[in-house]
Amino acid sequence: MRTLYVKFIVITTGMMLTSFIFAFLISNAYYHQKIKPFNDKKNTTVALKIATFANEHPDNNLGVYLENISEVGYQLYLVDSLGNEHYFGETFRDKSLPASTKVHVLNGEIFHGILHFPRETFVTGFFANELRNTIGVPLKHNGKEYALFIRPDIKFLFGELHVFLGWILLLAISLTILMVLINTRYLIKPISTLTKATKSLANGNYKVDLASKRDDEIGQLFQSFLQMARKLELMEDMRKEFISNISHDIQSPLSNIKGYTNLLAQDSISREEKTQYVSIINSEIRRLSSLTKQLLLLASLDRNENIMKKKCFNIGEQIKGLIRNYQWAISEKGLMLSYSIPDIVIMGDPSLLETVWDNLLSNAIKYNIPNGSIEIFIEERGNTVFVTFVDTGLGMSSKAVDRIFERFYRADTSRTRSIEGTGLGLSIVSSIVKLHNGAITVKSKEREGSTFIIELPVK
Numbered sequence: 001m002r003t004l005y006v007k008f009i010v011i012t013t014g015m016m017l018t019s020f021i022f023a024f025l026i027s028n029a030y031y032h033q034k035i036k037p038f039n040d041k042k043n044t045t046v047a048l049k050i051a052t053f054a055n056e057h058p059d060n061n062l063g064v065y066l067e068n069i070s071e072v073g074y075q076l077y078l079v080d081s082l083g084n085e086h087y088f089g090e091t092f093r094d095k096s097l098p099a100s101t102k103v104h105v106l107n108g109e110i111f112h113g114i115l116h117f118p119r120e121t122f123v124t125g126f127f128a129n130e131l132r133n134t135i136g137v138p139l140k141h142n143g144k145e146y147a148l149f150i151r152p153d154i155k156f157l158f159g160e161l162h163v164f165l166g167w168i169l170l171l172a173i174s175l176t177i178l179m180v181l182i183n184t185r186y187l188i189k190p191i192s193t194l195t196k197a198t199k200s201l202a203n204g205n206y207k208v209d210l211a212s213k214r215d216d217e218i219g220q221l222f223q224s225f226l227q228m229a230r231k232l233e234l235m236e237d238m239r240k241e242f243i244s245n246i247s248h249d250i251q252s253p254l255s256n257i258k259g260y261t262n263l264l265a266q267d268s269i270s271r272e273e274k275t276q277y278v279s280i281i282n283s284e285i286r287r288l289s290s291l292t293k294q295l296l297l298l299a300s301l302d303r304n305e306n307i308m309k310k311k312c313f314n315i316g317e318q319i320k321g322l323i324r325n326y327q328w329a330i331s332e333k334g335l336m337l338s339y340s341i342p343d344i345v346i347m348g349d350p351s352l353l354e355t356v357w358d359n360l361l362s363n364a365i366k367y368n369i370p371n372g373s374i375e376i377f378i379e380e381r382g383n384t385v386f387v388t389f390v391d392t393g394l395g396m397s398s399k400a401v402d403r404i405f406e407r408f409y410r411a412d413t414s415r416t417r418s419i420e421g422t423g424l425g426l427s428i429v430s431s432i433v434k435l436h437n438g439a440i441t442v443k444s445k446e447r448e449g450s451t452f453i454i455e456l457p458v459k
């Protein structure tokens with residue numbers, strides 16, 4: 001945070017200095033282009049008026065007159081043809097002036113020193129207190145010829161303005177720096193708050209405190225961060241629940257197997273008991289095997305690996321084949337099965353879709369009532385195939401319907417408790433349907449039955 005804060009201040013101050021230098025360079029160029037000729041013209045007029053007045057008033061004392069002029073804000077330099085020099089007013093910082101210039105002015109020419117003052121990058125000619133930076137005019141007084149060089153006494157004329165401008169500049173710079181210091185703190189503060197929240201999140205505390213009423217980009221960032229924290233919390237809860245469910249589902253068949261193998265080891269058990277225990281152990285092994293198979297499938301669906309091996313195949317034929325496999329279980333439970341299954345070819349992964357139909361049909365059998373019924377029909381509408389499984393089984397409450405696609409969720413009613421299952425089947429179904437860009441809808445009513453509709457794109 002410190003570094004960002006310091007960086008921000010250094011960059012802003014750097015920007016201020018750069019702008020100041022550019023502003024100066026631009027104003028200086030403007031002075032040389034526009035103001036300098038105007039200034040030269042203005043001072044030439046003044047110099048000529050002074051010379052004319054001196055010429056027209058031969059009785060006046062020239063020295064006193066020029067002294068008076070200097071007192072109203074001019075620096076003057078007077079030289080005659082013999083080289084006698086007089087300065088009036090504030091002294092020039094640099095008094096050098098080529099002798100030829102003086103001769104030219106004595107010969108009647110006007111010297112435009114202000115206009116031709118050399119252009120320098122960081123020196124504004126306006127302030128250069130040099131004899132070269134003057135206007136030179138010939139002056140005649142009492143029959144004697146002089147050269148008069150004048151320039152405005154900037155210090156005298158603009159002295160207060162100088163101080164005034166100096167103060168404005170100083171105050172502007174100091175106040176800007178102060179405001180940058182305060183503003184930077186204000187800008188950096190949300191970042192440090194966010195850093196704190198990130199650290200707290202990394203330490204496993206999902207209840208991060210990021211209250212903000214801002215609706216700018218920072219406010220949006222806080223909102224997104226909170227959403228992310230909530231999602232992470234949900235995922236962490238799901239992960240914990242998943243692990244606890246898996247542990248339970250693996251542990252319970254294992255302890256059953258252990259218990260029954262111990263019983264089998266006893267010499268005193270009868271042949272019937274032995275057969276019964278072996279059958280229980282087999283059933284528990286089947287449960288474990290189906291659980292691990294489902295977990296492996298879910299893991300690869302989760303990793304979104306390229307497990308889809310799509311091809312064109314006839315889902316009508318596939319579902320009819322599956323019905324044949326379940327015929328025995330259907331008749332054992334005394335269920336009535338009716339179907340309308342035309343041949344429809346779709347593009348999909350046959351093995352994954354077989355898992356979908358298998359789960360839906362086995363659920364319709366498992367959660368059905370004795371002598372209940374199952375209906376299966378397929379129809380193609382537009383580019384979509386609708387596969388519907390209807391059963392007159394136990395049905396589910398609306399709360400259960402909301403949760404059946406969650407991993408390990410099993411509606412826990414007195415009737416379903418005894419039915420074997422892992423609670424993973426429908427979450428696998430939902431993942432596979434999603435992978436095929438399809439959708440699944442469930443309608444169910446307790447003690448009346450359930451309807452599962454799968455929509456799949458044909459291509």
Ligand code: ADP
Nearest residue numbers: 363367395404410411421422423424425426450
């Ligand atoms: P499993 O059948 O292994 O328990 P599933 O994920 O297939 O797991 O189903 C989740 C839960 O949804 C089941 O435990 C059951 O409570 C409910 N369920 C699924 N299909 C039906 C159905 N056809 N009729 C009533 N309940 C069902």
